[in-house]
Amino acid sequence: MPLSAVHVENYRSVRNLWLPVEQLTIFVGANGVGKTNLYKALALLRGAADGSITRAIAEEGGLESVFWAGRRREGKPVRLVLKAQFDELEYGIEVGLPHSYEIELGLPQPTEAAFGLEPLIKTERVVVRQGRRDVVMMERKGPLVMLRNDNGARETHKSAVLASETALAAFRDAARYPELEAIRREMLEWRLYHDFRTDAASPIRQPCHAITTPTLSADGRDLAAVLATLSVIREDTTDLDAAVDDAFPGARLHAGAEGSWCQFSLSFPDMPRSFLAHELSDGTLKYLCLLGALMGYRLPPLIALNEPEASLHPSLLAPLARLIARAAGRARIWIVTHSEELTAHLQEETGKRARRVVKSSGATGIEGLKLSGEYAEEEDDDDE
Secondary structure, eight states, X not given: OOEEEEEEEEETTEEEEEEEOOSEEEEXXXXXXXXXXXXXXXXXXXXXXXXXXXXXXXXXXXHHHHBOOSOOOTTSOOOEEEEEXXXXXXXXXXXXXXXXXXXEEEOOOTTSOSOTTOXXXXXXXXXXXXXXXXXXXXXXXXXXEEEEOTTSOEEXXXXXXXXXXXXXHHOOOTTTOHHHHHHHHHHHTOEEEOOOOOSTTOGGGSOEEOOOOSSXXXXXXXXXXXXXXXXXXXOOOHHXXXXXXXXXXXXXXXXXXXXXXXXXXXXXXXXXXXXXXXXXXXXXXXXXXXXXXXXXXXXXXXXXXXXXXXXXXXXXXXXXXXXXXXXXXXXXXXXXXXXXXXXXXXHHHHOOOOEEEEEETTEEEETTBOTTSOBHHXXXXXXX
8 A cells, every 4th residue: 555645734834735645756945945844744644653653743842843833723723634645556556545544633622631732642534445435444533432343343442542642553453453454554664764873873883783684774773784685685786786886986885794793894996995884984874874775675665765965975966866766666755855956867867857845925835736636737737
C-alpha cells in the first residue's frame, strides 16, 4: 500500500494542504517558506504508527508551538490534522482502492484529566475501500475506540488508550485487525533522513555490530553493516562500485566484517592507503550515508530526504541526482531541498520537475496545487 497523498492542516506555517505523493516528489523553495514543515508533518505521521507522536510534539515545544500561527477562528478549538492516504497494489500495479489514516490533536478541555498544555489525541480514523464503498475499520473519539475485527463485527473499547496514545499503535493484533496492522506496518517502514552526524564522536564513524542490515537506520549508525551486507551477503557490488566511482572517480569502497564488527574504508587512486570512516571528511561521509540510504539491500516503501545537498560539494549533486533516480525505481522518494542545481539535475535524470514551495500571507503553499490535491498543469495536460 504505497503512500499516495498527505493532508496537513494547522501545522506551523501549513494552514491546509493536500499533497499528492508521486514516485518521486521534489519540493524546492527558499529558506523560510515552510519546506521543512512538510517533512516534519510526514515524520509526525510516522510517529502516530509507533505511538510517539505526542512526545514528538512536546519535544517541538508543545501544541502551542506547532499549531498554525496565523489568524484563527474565534470560539472554535484549534486542531492539528494529519492524514495519510494509501493506494492498494495488485501485482505491483495501483488498483485505485485508497485506504486512509487520519488523526486530530488538540489541547485538553477543562473536563479532561491531563496536564494543562499536553498534546492530546482527539480523534483517529482508519478507512478502507471495499468494493465501491468506504468502510470505517477504526474510529476513535477521545477515550472511546470502535474497531471492526476480521469477521466484520464491531467492537467498542472504552478507556483502552490514554489521550496521549494512538489507537493505531495500541491495537496490534494482526490476526484480529489486519487492516490496522497493514497500515501501521507500512508507516513504520518509512525512513526519514534529516541529517547525519559527522562529528568526531558520531556513531557513523565507528564500527558497528556485524548483523545483516538491509535498510539504513534514520541516524545512519549502522552504515557499515548496510554496506557490508551488500558486499558480503549479496556478494554483488557492481552498482555500488559504479555509484562510488561516479561520485569519487577512481575511488574504491571496501566494506566487510572483522570478527563481530563491520567497518568500511575508502581508497583513492592518488593515496597509498585506504581511509577508515573516522578519517573521512564530513561531506564524503554524508554522501556515503546517502548512498547507503538509497542503495540498501532492501529499500523501505518511502524514503524522505530533507535537504540532502547540505554540506556536499557541488560536484556531488549530479551523482546524487543519478543515485536518487535509480532509487525511485525501487521506492517512493520524497525530497525537500533549496538547491536549484540539484532539482535541475533531477529533472535531467528523471524528467520530473520540482514543485515550488511558496509562502503567501504567512501560509505555506505549493505553486499550481489546487485544493483538490491536483496540480493545475496536470489538468491542462488532460484537456489536451
